[in-house]
Amino acid sequence: MLKLLRPGLHLKRWFLVLLLGMVVVSLGIAFALTEAYRTIAAPAWVTLATLQFLPLLVRAVILLVLGGGLCALGIRGLYRSLNDALPANSQSLIDRIYEYRVRQGGPRIVCIGGGTGMPTVLRGLKHHTANITAVVTVGDDGGSSGRLRREHGILPPGDFRNNIVALAQVEPLMSRLFQYRFGEGSALGGHSFGNLFVLAMTGITGSFEHALRETTRVLAVQGSILPSTLQDVEICAEFEDGSEVCGESHIPEVGKPIRRLYLKPEHPAAQPEAVSAILEADLIVLGPGSLYTSVVPNLLVEGIAKALIQSDALKVYVCNVATQPGETEGYNVEAHIDGMVRHLPGTSNPFDVVIAPQHPESAQAFLEPGIALVKAGPSRMTHPRVVIEDVVRDDLPLRHDPDKLARVLMRVYEDERRTRSNGASARYVS
Numbered sequence: 452m453l454k455l456l457r458p459g460l461h462l463k464r465w466f467l468v469l470l471l472g473m474v475v476v477s478l479g480i481a482f483a484l485t486e487a488y489r490t491i492a493a494p495a496w497v498t499l500a501t502l503q504f505l506p507l508l509v510r511a512v513i514l515l516v517l518g519g520g521l522c523a524l525g526i527r528g529l530y531r532s533l534n535d536a537l538p539a540n541s542q543s544l545i546d547r548i549y550e551y552r553v554r555q556g557g558p559r560i561v562c563i564g565g566g567t568g569m570p571t572v573l574r575g576l577k578h579h580t581a582n583i584t585a586v587v588t589v590g591d592d593g594g595s596s597g598r599l600r601r602e603h604g605i606l607p608p609g610d611f612r613n614n615i616v617a618l619a620q621v622e623p624l625m626s627r628l629f630q631y632r633f634g635e636g637s638a639l640g641g642h643s644f645g646n647l648f649v650l651a652m653t654g655i656t657g658s659f660e661h662a663l664r665e666t667t668r669v670l671a672v673q674g675s676i677l678p679s680t681l682q683d684v685e686i687c688a689e690f691e692d693g694s695e696v697c698g699e700s701h702i703p704e705v706g707k708p709i710r711r712l713y714l715k716p717e718h719p720a721a722q723p724e725a726v727s728a729i730l731e732a733d734l735i736v737l738g739p740g741s742l743y744t745s746v747v748p749n750l751l752v753e754g755i756a757k758a759l760i761q762s763d764a765l766k767v768y769v770c771n772v773a774t775q776p777g778e779t780e781g782y783n784v785e786a787h788i789d790g791m792v793r794h795l796p797g798t799s800n801p802f803d804v805v806i807a808p809q810h811p812e813s814a815q816a817f818l819e820p821g822i823a824l825v826k827a828g829p830s831r832m833t834h835p836r837v838v839i840e841d842v843v844r845d846d847l848p849l850r851h852d853p854d855k856l857a858r859v860l861m862r863v864y865e866d867e868r869r870t871r872s873n874g875a876s877a878r879y880v881s
Contacts, residue, residue, distance in 0.1 A: 555581050558733035558864060561764070562586070563679075563749050565610045568740025570617035571850070572769065573674075575857025576736075577618055583674035584728040585614045586755065588748040590686035590714075593700030595632075595642045599650055606659050606683070610745075611676055612645035615663075619670040629670070660722075675728070679749040682719040686748050688712050699744045703777025709743055712794060714751045721754025729758040734864045737802075738769040739851055742790050743778045750794050760801045765867045767804045767860060768835070769842075772814075773849050776821045784827040784837060802835040804863055806856070809841045814848035822849075838863060 487493075502510050557580020562572050565588035576583055589606045591597065596607035616626050629645035639647070652662035663676055687697040690707040697715060729735060740746050750756045759766065768791070770784050779787065784807045792800045807827040814824060827837050840859045844852040 557582055559728075559731060560584070560734045560736065561728050561732040562736045563729075563755070563759075564588070564738055564740045564746050565591070565749070566740040566745035567613065568738060568745060568769075568771075568851070569610070570613045571739065571853050572736055572856060572860075573614055573617040575853035575855075576860065577673055578854075579857055579861050581673040583618065584725070584732075585618070585674065585676045586679050586722075586725045586728070586749060587611055587614060587676060588745055589678045589680060589682075590684055590699045590744070590748045592685070592698050595646050597700065598641070599646055600683075603650060603653075604683075605650060605653050606678055606681070608646045608649040608659075609643070611663060611678075612643065612649060614676050615667055615670055615672055616645065618667075618672045618674050618676070620673055621670050625670065675724070677722050677725045677728070679722060679725055679752045679755050680719040681722055682716070684719050684748075685715045686712060686744060686751075687715055688743065699748075702744055703741075703775070706777050708780075709778065709790075712743055712747055712751060714748070719752055721752045721758070726754050726758045729755065729762050729764075732762060732764040733868075734860070735759065735762060735764045735766045736769060736860060737767070737791070739771045741775055741778060742771070742782075742787055747791055747794050750791060753796070756795050760796065760799055762801075765804070765864055766802045766835075767806060767863060768802050769851070769856065769860075770805055770807045770827075771825050772808045772810075772843055772851065773818070774823045774825055779825075780821065781823075782825060784825060787825065788835070800834065803867065805835050805837045806842060806859060806863070807837055807839045808843050808851070809839050811841075811843065811848050814843070817847065817849045 498504070502513065505513075559582045560576055560580055561584045562569055562576070563586045564572075569585060569587065573583065573585060587610045591607035591609055592600060594609065596609035599605060600607045612629060616629050619626060619629075629643075629648065631644045633639040633642050633644075635641060649659075649662055649666055652666050653659050656662050656665055660678075660681060663678075667674075667676060685697050686699045686702065687695060688702045688705070689695045689710050689712075690705065691710050692707060694705075694707065696702060696705050702709070738746050750759070768788065770787050771779070774780055774782055779790070782790070784805060788800070788802065788805060791802075792798055795801070805827075808825070810824050810826070818824070827839055838859070840855075842851055842856045842859055844850050
């Protein structure tokens with residue numbers, strides 16, 4: 452079924468070609484029968500079987516009705532056979548084809564971030580469009596990703612693995628396999644199968660970039676997943692007291708207010724496809740995720756930051772639900788925006804909309820020591836526009852709900868598109 456619905460097959464075109472072929476074959480048979488009727492002496496039963504005792508127009512109507520009925524019966528049987536081949540409790544064939552067509556015509560969306568926040572956005576948005584590009588940070592140095600990075604010299608695969616699984620069109624068992632983590636006590640202890648798969652694919656294809664492409668192809672990913680840079684970079688933080696530390700996993704452990712972040716080596720080159728995707732996007736989404744170790748590191752790649760500022764796309768920041776120890780203690784929505792803007796060239800604010808969570812009363816019960824809800828209090832900001840919506844999970848209100856968040860993002864995008872269209876029309880009329 453995935454092969455049937457993959458991009459580029461142009462189903463309607465090939466159905467029309469098939470119909471045209473059937474018409475041409477039918478005309479050929481008709482010409483042959485006409486010639487035989489004129490030149491061959493047929494038995495009397497043939498005259499009776501071909502209804503030649505009826506007027507020609509009546510015969511034509513009877514054959515058209517009979518042929519139409521047979522076609523309807525065949526289509527119905529074909530549809531049932533294909534529908535029965537689908538997994539139980541899944542969408543019907545018609546619904547799948549309709550959803551596929553809708554998603555293929557969806558907006559071009561670029562999501563920028565990393566960590567556990569980006570997969571949440573991708574899981575929701577993939578039901579609205581197939582034109583998604585995920586631009587992922589490459590500064591992870593902890594856990595399985597950090598070990599593979601140090602031992603094999605590849606970019607950290609963990610965030611890429613999570614986003615591949617989020618966009619994959621595969622059975623749940625395959626997703627569970629990709630996320631399977633080996634138990635401690637062996638050479639593979641702590642590693643996830645997906646990380647090792649990407650490592651093996653890197654060895655086969657010769658580069659991490661090609662490994663990502665082939666992995667997304669194997670898992671039928673609808674979209675692209677790209678690193679913000681292909682260089683091996685390290686995230687460093689300078690704190691308010693002047694001290695510094697390097698390493699993505701070490702920054703939150705220091706527990707001091709962060710003044711600024713920078714990369715080593717400085718000025719890494721941006722991945723060209725990521726820059727092109729940002730410049731051509733209709734909607735750009737940053738966050739949610741760890742502000743200083745997942746979102747901002749992408750903006751420290753100058754090519755990514757400049758493309759973000761220059762892009763004509765609607766730019767939306769999805770603010771975190773709660774603060775993060777060691778990074779954003781005491782931050783409200785405005786502080787999250789300031790934390791990103793001060794790392795952009797010229798400290799310019801490119802964002803159009805900020806989506807902030809509407810916190811249910813039950814959220815307080817899930818808070819742990821040192822964590823607070825991020826709220827949009829009285830703000831000095833007139834731009835960007837802050838939209839407060841219910842985008843959190845009902846069962847875990849400190850996490851975003853993929854479907855709720857995607858619906859809000861698409862509604863904001865459609866509203867902005869209509870506003871811009873009306874504005875352009877008004878300028879044209881004036």
